[in-house]
Amino acid sequence: MTRKLEHWILLLVAGFVLLAGLFLTFKIYLAGQALLAVVCLAILGVAVFVYSSAKAYAFRYLFPGLLAAVVFVLFPLAYTFGIGFSNYSSKNLLSFERARQYFLDESYVVDGESYAFTLHADGPSYRLRLENDKGDVFVTGPLALKPLAVSVPAKRQESSDAPLSEPVDTRTLIAHLKALKQLTLQLPGGQSASASGLREFAPVRKLYVESADGSFKNQQDGTSIKPNFQTGFFETAGGEALQPGFKVNVGWDNFKRIFTDSSFSDPFLRIFGWTVLFSALTVLFAFSVGFVLAALMCWEALRFRKIYSVLLFLPYAVPGFISILVFKGLFSENAGEINLILEGLLGIKPHWFTDPFLAKVMLLIVNTWLGFPYMMLLSMGLIKAIPADLYEASAIAGAGPVTNFLKITLPLIVKPITPLLISAFAFNFNNFVLIALLTNGRPDFLDTKVPAGTTDLLVSYTYRIAFQDSGQNFGLAAAISTVVFLMVAALSLLNLRLTKANQGGAH
Amino acid sequence: MAIVLDKSHRWRVLAAHLGLICFIGLILFPFLMILAISLRPGNFASGDLIPSQISLEHWKLALGIAYQAPDGRLIQPEFPVLLWLWNSIKVAALSGVIGLVLSTSCAYAFARMRFVFKTQLVNGLLLIQMFPTVLALVAIYAIFDQLGNYVPWLGLDSHGGLVLAYTGGIALHIWTIKGYFDTIPVEIEEAAKVDGATPFQAFRHVLLPMAVPILMVVFLLAFIQGVNEYPIASVLLKQQDQLTIAVGIKMFLYEQKYLWGDFAAAAILSGLPISLVFLLAQRWMTAGLTAGGVKG
Numbered sequence: 001m002t003r004k005l006e007h008w009i010l011l012l013v014a015g016f017v018l019l020a021g022l023f024l025t026f027k028i029y030l031a032g033q034a035l036l037a038v039v040c041l042a043i044l045g046v047a048v049f050v051y052s053s054a055k056a057y058a059f060r061y062l063f064p065g066l067l068a069a070v071v072f073v074l075f076p077l078a079y080t081f082g083i084g085f086s087n088y089s090s091k092n093l094l095s096f097e098r099a100r101q102y103f104l105d106e107s108y109v110v111d112g113e114s115y116a117f118t119l120h121a122d123g124p125s126y127r128l129r130l131e132n133d134k135g136d137v138f139v140t141g142p143l144a145l146k147p148l149a150v151s152v153p154a155k156r157q158e159s160s161d162a163p164l165s166e167p168v169d170t171r172t173l174i175a176h177l178k179a180l181k182q183l184t185l186q187l188p189g190g191q192s193a194s195a196s197g198l199r200e201f202a203p204v205r206k207l208y209v210e211s212a213d214g215s216f217k218n219q220q221d222g223t224s225i226k227p228n229f230q231t232g233f234f235e236t237a238g239g240e241a242l243q244p245g246f247k248v249n250v251g252w253d254n255f256k257r258i259f260t261d262s263s264f265s266d267p268f269l270r271i272f273g274w275t276v277l278f279s280a281l282t283v284l285f286a287f288s289v290g291f292v293l294a295a296l297m298c299w300e301a302l303r304f305r306k307i308y309s310v311l312l313f314l315p316y317a318v319p320g321f322i323s324i325l326v327f328k329g330l331f332s333e334n335a336g337e338i339n340l341i342l343e344g345l346l347g348i349k350p351h352w353f354t355d356p357f358l359a360k361v362m363l364l365i366v367n368t369w370l371g372f373p374y375m376m377l378l379s380m381g382l383i384k385a386i387p388a389d390l391y392e393a394s395a396i397a398g399a400g401p402v403t404n405f406l407k408i409t410l411p412l413i414v415k416p417i418t419p420l421l422i423s424a425f426a427f428n429f430n431n432f433v434l435i436a437l438l439t440n441g442r443p444d445f446l447d448t449k450v451p452a453g454t455t456d457l458l459v460s461y462t463y464r465i466a467f468q469d470s471g472q473n474f475g476l477a478a479a480i481s482t483v484v485f486l487m488v489a490a491l492s493l494l495n496l497r498l499t500k501a502n503q504g505g506a507h
Numbered sequence: 508m509a510i511v512l513d514k515s516h517r518w519r520v521l522a523a524h525l526g527l528i529c530f531i532g533l534i535l536f537p538f539l540m541i542l543a544i545s546l547r548p549g550n551f552a553s554g555d556l557i558p559s560q561i562s563l564e565h566w567k568l569a570l571g572i573a574y575q576a577p578d579g580r581l582i583q584p585e586f587p588v589l590l591w592l593w594n595s596i597k598v599a600a601l602s603g604v605i606g607l608v609l610s611t612s613c614a615y616a617f618a619r620m621r622f623v624f625k626t627q628l629v630n631g632l633l634l635i636q637m638f639p640t641v642l643a644l645v646a647i648y649a650i651f652d653q654l655g656n657y658v659p660w661l662g663l664d665s666h667g668g669l670v671l672a673y674t675g676g677i678a679l680h681i682w683t684i685k686g687y688f689d690t691i692p693v694e695i696e697e698a699a700k701v702d703g704a705t706p707f708q709a710f711r712h713v714l715l716p717m718a719v720p721i722l723m724v725v726f727l728l729a730f731i732q733g734v735n736e737y738p739i740a741s742v743l744l745k746q747q748d749q750l751t752i753a754v755g756i757k758m759f760l761y762e763q764k765y766l767w768g769d770f771a772a773a774a775i776l777s778g779l780p781i782s783l784v785f786l787l788a789q790r791w792m793t794a795g796l797t798a799g800g801v802k803g
Binding site: 073075318320325 | 742
């Protein structure tokens with residue numbers, strides 16, 4: 001009974017998911033993204049196969065999870081690589097199709113011929129009357145005059161028409177000006193007109209007309225513009241680029257800029273150097289502190305070890321975004337508690353946020369504070385695995401604790417901990433949160449063209465290029481991400497090797 | 508232990524205690540400081556470690572209650588701290604549940620079934636979880652920007668989109684749960700199958716109840732990860748009432764507007780529950796991971 005019910009519920013859910021998927025696919029197709037729609041359809045097809053074929057039984061369990069990993073991890077990575085080869089930026093935000101449409105929708109007001117217009121009340125609505133110099137008169141039907149962009153027809157006034165009421169006064173006219181400005185009147189003969197003043201309507205025309213060769217002819221001044229698929233802009237004959245640009249593939253340009261254009265390669269190399277130094281020093285400091293504490297926590301002669309270790313663990317338990325901001329406040333130059341204490345005790349007031357060297361020191365202090373409990377936990381686990389008889393033997397040989405520490409404990413945990421240290425290095429290589437919340441990369445370099453900070457890591461530098469500074473250069477940011485990604489991949493592979501070598505040694 | 512204790516031993520123990528107490532003092536300093544600041548009147552740093560005058564103004568503002576300044580003005584809370592905290596909890600809990608459902612079934616297949624490409628898929632997942640999402644921020648932004656055109660509640664500035672983005676990090680969960688399933692003998696499920704259970708029933712009624720501890724641990728880890736996540740949320744969310752606490756709380760400390768006292772209260776208010784969950788999870792984590800599925 002319950003089995004049957006379960007079966008039906010599953011079937012119902014599956015049907016619902018399938019329908020929702022199909023609906024979404026259809027919506028995407030309607031939006032003109034045919035390729036994306038095909039991909040969605042393919043995923044749905046695979047899903048139907050997996051859940052109906054007995055052969056793919058194991059994949060019924062795997063499919064949702066693997067799909068999530070592919071869609072939300074692999075796809076963004078691949079997409080990042082793709083963007084790295086494009087000129088996607090705030091200047092080249094639109095697709096070619098959308099940019100083309102933008103220019104085709106442009107219009108201009110034709111000078112010279114204009115229509116004097118008057119507004120006439122007609123019950124609760126209004127009618128417009130247009131008259132030109134030649135005495136042609138056009139009227140519209142009753143209009144609601146809401147401030148919406150609408151296009152309405154205007155007919156030539158016939159003598160048989162009912163006469164209009166008296167024109168409204170200027171005050172009423174001004175009250176409706178906003179709605180009038182949005183009005184486009186379709187006149188007989190294909191012309192259209194919109195408001196060009198308080199008393200005037202003037203004919204408007206499309207600014208650009210597409211020619212057969214793909215160029216756009218400017219109807220106002222007779223020049224023409226052409227899409228340039230190298231730069232991603234519509235350009236005039238003189239080579240002047242017009243906004244908005246569109247996305248095009250630029251090949252290796254972004255990568256070339258990173259490595260050969262000195263205004264990009266210079267800050268890139270400096271930031272790369274600091275990123276490596278920062279990760280290495282962080283791991284070194286955090287591990288040193290954590291390891292010494294772990295050795296102490298494993299020393300049986302020491303009482304209250306439980307209480308100590310809970311307290312030592314605290315920095316790890318508090319969410320990073322809170323501790324980092326707490327330190328941002330504490331280190332604050334004029335108002336921070338740290339400088340108040342330093343001034344009181346030593347009479348100094350270090351510029352933690354404006355001096356590049358001190359900013360780096362501060363980052364390392366904070367990150368060591370955040371990271372040592374993890375290192376301590378790791379080391380404690382490894383130290384406890386060291387057989388006690390080794391220490392007994394060394395005690396018989398008359399060795400002191402320092403000798404024990406350096407000759408037994410340290411050498412024995414170096415090998416198993418190396419892969420974990422590499423992971424920690426890779427993590428800090430991409431420690432975006434610390435930089436973003438504490439210094440935001442500042443103080444900035446003064447001698448670079450692109451905004452880059454002395455404390456920026458490669459990831460926060462990428463973030464600034466992509467999301468913060470005026471350019472919003474997604475293409476360049478994605479290219480840098482790709483380069484960083486390759487470095488991380490190399491580290492991961494090295495790590496995998498070491499882990500395997502370790503496991504091989506253990507068996 | 509058979510270590511011969513010499514004279515210097517007592518001094519060493521004493522030195523170790525002293526060193527540790529100093530170090531712990533250093534660690535507690537920021538926490539005590541922030542507590543003091545949250546109770547001091549005004550948004551200034553100057554003041555004593557133990558406040559001479561205690562004021563609850565910052566706490567009132569953090570809790571969303573307007574407060575009357577000494578000069579009689581009514582000061583309205585500047586930021587919706589409780590709403591941000593709720594947003595964080597909602598997003599983290601949802602992504603935790605979804606991630607758990609997806610990774611449990613995956614882990615079951617990896618632990619119990621035979622299928623083509625199994626080794627490759629397992630290794631692939633191991634590699635995937637090493638890639639930091641920060642590197643794909645541009646792509647994630649572009650994808651959700653696009654997605655929002657078709658499904659608004661999954662686009663930018665939506666919690667649905669954020670939950671979906673967090674769900675990608677399930678590779679690690681799959682590994683953790685798979686490791687636990689491996690400790691449960693296959694024979695238990697095989698007995699169920701002999702009694703006529705389908706693989707799904709064996710999974711649902713036999714294996715799953717035994718795996719509850721690890722599922723709790725994985726959910727808590729995913730939850731903590733979700734609450735603490737900053738980069739993706741900072742890119743996807745822009746409107747003030749949509750922010751998570753990790754993104755929002757930064758607003759207290761803008762250079763031009765340094766609301767140090769208000770920040771302190773908000774930080775304690777939002778940090779304390781998360782820290783407690785983390786400490787508890789840590790304890791369960793060791794228990795859950797080391798216990799194994801079979802008792803006795």
